[in-house]
Amino acid sequence: MLPGFSPRELKRALKRMGLELEEVGNVVKVEIYLEDKKITIDKPQVVFIKSREQTIVQVVGSMREEKLEAAPKVAEVKISEDDVEFVASQAGVSREEARRALLESRGDIAEAILKLREKRGV
CATH class of the missing domain: 2.20.70.30 (Nascent polypeptide-associated complex domain)
Known part of the structure; x- marks a missing residue:
């Protein structure tokens, strides 16, 4: 006050x-x-x-x-279509969801798959 x-x-x-x-x-x-x-x-x-x-x-x-340390920008991450396809098939999600997860994980395929599976409860 x-x-x-x-x-x-x-x-x-x-x-x-x-x-x-x-x-x-x-x-x-x-x-x-x-x-x-x-x-x-x-x-x-x-x-x-x-x-x-x-x-x-x-x-x-x-x-x-x-x-704060400068974090890499999401736009700087390059993701191949093969990575998107692989993550989508392994996590059982759409290509767009797989692409979003790869961007959030800064291109880390394993992290993207784990996050997507966790969301789905698999």
């Missing part, structure tokens, strides 16, 4: 301005991912401030930052 205001006074003031305040309880962690780093806020206080047109999310707590 805001310092100097009781929660009740703040809710009344916001209501007069056409805003609704909603506190979210039991939040364990908030993570924000940027291109090169991740911001983590443990045990935060989270409040939604809603207006007619949008919702503002206020997160209060101590944060820490971690640098």
Whole structure:
């Protein structure tokens, strides 16, 4: 909340301005991912401030930052039609599902087959 205001006074003031305040309880962690780093806020206080047109999310707590290693982009992975056909036949799925699984696994055939079989419950 805001310092100097009781929660009740703040809710009344916001209501007069056409805003609704909603506190979210039991939040364990908030993570924000940027291109090169991740911001983590443990045990935060989270409040939604809603207006007619949008919702503002206020997160209060101590944060820490971690640098992220650059992950290979999905577009950089080259997948052959033979790989797609093989994964589709082994996992018993369509060629499109096989292609998607290969992209998600960055071309790793075994990982793609295992993920697809796991989804199907085989």
